[in-house]
Amino acid sequence: MLHFGPKKIKQGKPFKKMSENGMIQKVDLYQIWEQEEFRQILPFKEYIFDMLIHLDIVSEQRRYDTKTGSRLPIENFFVPCMLTQRNDTDFLTQECTPERTLSLAFVFKGTIIPPALPNRLICACLSMWTLKQYRGRKLMFSGFVGLSVDKEHDIVVCVEGNKILLYLVHKRSKGLIVPEIATSVRECLHLTLERISEFYQSTVHEKVISQLPFHTEYSCSRFICYFPEERLALKTDECVCNHGDDITLNWKVWNQKQKQKQCDPDCTGLSEDALSQIPSNTELLRLSVNCDKLMIHDLAIHLEMEETEWNDMVENYPRNTQMVKFLTLIDLRENNGIRFGDLAKGLREMKITTHTLCMMRRRKQVISSIQDDILDSIPTDEILDNISTQIGKMVFQLGIELGLSIADLENIDKCNCDLTAQSKDVLFRWRGDRLVKPTIRVLEQALVNSRKGARCLEEVVKNVDLQTLRAVETATGKWMKLYVSGSHLKKIVYSSIQL
Numbered sequence: 038m039l040h041f042g043p044k045k046i047k048q049g050k051p052f053k054k055m056s057e058n059g060m061i062q063k064v065d066l067y068q069i070w071e072q073e074e075f076r077q078i079l080p081f082k083e084y085i086f087d088m089l090i091h092l093d094i095v096s097e098q099r100r101y102d103t104k105t106g107s108r109l110p111i112e113n114f115f116v117p118c119m120l121t122q123r124n125d126t127d128f129l130t131q132e133c134t135p136e137r138t139l140s141l142a143f144v145f146k147g148t149i150i151p152p153a154l155p156n157r158l159i160c161a162c163l164s165m166w167t168l169k170q171y172r173g174r175k176l177m178f179s180g181f182v183g184l185s186v187d188k189e190h191d192i193v194v195c196v197e198g199n200k201i202l203l204y205l206v207h208k209r210s211k212g213l214i215v216p217e218i219a220t221s222v223r224e225c226l227h228l229t230l231e232r233i234s235e236f237y238q239s240t241v242h243e244k245v246i247s248q249l250p251f252h253t254e255y256s257c258s259r260f261i262c263y264f265p266e267e268r269l270a271l272k273t274d275e276c277v278c279n280h281g282d283d284i285t286l287n288w289k290v291w292n293q294k295q296k297q298k299q300c301d302p303d304c305t306g307l308s309e310d311a312l313s314q315i316p317s318n319t320e321l322l323r324l325s326v327n328c329d330k331l332m333i334h335d336l337a338i339h340l341e342m343e344e345t346e347w348n349d350m351v352e353n354y355p356r357n358t359q360m361v362k363f364l365t366l367i368d369l370r371e372n373n374g375i376r377f378g379d380l381a382k383g384l385r386e387m388k389i390t391t392h393t394l395c396m397m398r399r400r401k402q403v404i405s406s407i408q409d410d411i412l413d414s415i416p417t418d419e420i421l422d423n424i425s426t427q428i429g430k431m432v433f434q435l436g437i438e439l440g441l442s443i444a445d446l447e448n449i450d451k452c453n454c455d456l457t458a459q460s461k462d463v464l465f466r467w468r469g470d471r472l473v474k475p476t477i478r479v480l481e482q483a484l485v486n487s488r489k490g491a492r493c494l495e496e497v498v499k500n501v502d503l504q505t506l507r508a509v510e511t512a513t514g515k516w517m518k519l520y521v522s523g524s525h526l527k528k529i530v531y532s533s534i535q536l
C-alpha cells in the first residue's frame with residue numbers, strides 16, 4: 038500500500054483535500070515530497086509521478102482544448118486510494134433500477150478485498166471512461182465510481198465485502214443494452230483486475246501463481262442471487278433463481294459471441310419493457326441498414342404512412358437509398374409516434390420475423406490496430422481534417438453514430454454544399470461535446486458502425502506523434518535504462534514507492 042504520508046509527516050491542506058474529493062494537484066504532491074522523509078524521492082519526483090500514473094495509483098483528469106484537440110496542462114489528478122468519503126448519493130437506488138440495469142460481481146477468495154485492488158481498478162476506469170456527474174456531484178467515493186460509457190450506457194463499479202460489483206445501466210431499458218458494450222466492459226474490467234492481481238502477486242511471491250484470486254458471478258434482476266460463471270457456462274442445469282429469473286439470459290448479454298450475425302435459437306426477442314420504448318436515432322439507423330428498401334416501404338405503409346409521403350422521401354434523396362430508409366423510420370417516430378412494439382406488430386403482420394428488431398442492438402466489434410494510448414486521446418484538428426476528406430456520402434450515418442441530432446445534421450447539410458466540408462462540420466461538432474469523452478476510440482467505433490470502416494482512421498493516425506514515451510522523456514537518465522523491462526521494473530518502482 039502506498040503511503041503519501043505516515044503519521045509523523047505533516048499532512049496539511051492538500052492532504053485534506055485529497056481525502057475529501059480524491060483529487061490532488063501535482064504541485065501539492067511535490068510539496069508533500071519536499072519533507073525530510075521523502076528526500077530520496079525528490080530528485081526523481083517527475084518520474085515517480087509518472088510511475089504512479091503508470092501503476093494506476095494516480096489517474097489523470099485529462100483536459101483537452103475542444104477547439105484544437107490538444108492536451109491542456111493537467112491540473113488535477115484523481116487519487117481514489119485517498120478517498121474516505123463513502124457514497125451517500127441515491128444514484129444506486131434511483132438510477133440502477135432492475136428495469137434498466139444488469140449486474141455482475143467479481144468475487145474474491147477470502148472475506149475482504151485488499152483496498153489497493155479496487156482503488157487501482159477505479160483509477161484504470163477513470164482513464165477509460167468519463168466520470169459521471171449526478172445532481173451536481175462527481176460520482177467518485179471510497180470504493181465507488183460512476184462513469185459514462187456512451188450516451189446511453191453508464192456503469193457503476195463498487196466494493197461490497199469480498200465482491201467488486203459492476204452495474205451496467207441503460208438510459209431507457211436494460212432490454213436495449215447493446216450486448217457488445219456489456220461484453221467489452223466486462224472483458225475490460227476482468228483484464229484490468231487480472232493485470233492488477235498479477236502485479237500484486239508478483240510483489241509478494243517469487244513465482245506468479247497461475248490461478249486468479251477472483252471469479253465472476255452474474256446476478257438476477259433483483260441483484261440478490263448471484264450465480265458463478267462455471268455453472269452458467271455448463272448449461273447443464275437450470276439457472277433460475279428464487280425470484281424466477283433465468284440468469285443465463287443476463288449472462289448472454291455479458292458474453293456476446295463475436296461475429297454472430299443472427300439471434301440465438303432461444304432468443305425471445307425484445308423484452309416487454311424494451312418494446313414499450315421509443316427507438317433512438319442510432320437504433321433506427323441500425324435497423325434501416327439491416328432492412329432493404331422494399332421492406333421499409335411495406336413496414337411504413339403498415340404503420341400508416343401515406344404512399345405520397347414515401348414518394349416524396351424517395352424524390353428528396355434520389356441517389357441515397359440509405360437516407361430514404363432511415364428518414365422514413367425517423368418520420369414514423371416523429372409523426373406517428375411509433376415505439377418498438379409498433380415496429381414488431383408491423384413486422385408480424387408482414388409475416389417477417391421480429392428478430393429483425395434484435396439486429397438494432399448489435400454492434401460490430403472493432404479489432405483495432407491502433408494502440409490504446411492513441412485510442413484514448415481526443416483527435417487533433419489535423420486528424421479530423423485528414424479524416425473528413427475520406428468520409429464521402431456516409432457523413433449523415435457517421436453523424437448519427439456520433440450522436441448528433443437530426444436537426445444539427447440537416448443544418449450542416451444545408452450550410453455546406455460539399456461532402457468534405459459537411460464531414461468536417463460533423464466531426465468538429467462531435468468533438469465539442471462534453472458528455473462523453475470524444476476519443477479516437479469512439480470515432481473508430483462510429484466509422485465501423487456506419488460501414489465506412491476504420492482503415493482510413495488507421496492510416497491517418499499512423500504518423501501521429503506518440504505521447505506514450507512521455508514518462509521516459511521526463512525521467513532522468515539513470516531511471517530511463519530501467520524502463521526497458523516491464524515486470525522487473527514494476528518491482529523496482531514498487532519497492533521505491535514503499536520507501
Ligand SMILES: [Zn+2]
Pocket residue numbers: 257258259261262278279280281282
Ligand atoms: Zn434472484
Ligand SMILES: [Zn+2]
Pocket residue numbers: 300301304305306307391392395
Ligand atoms: Zn432475436
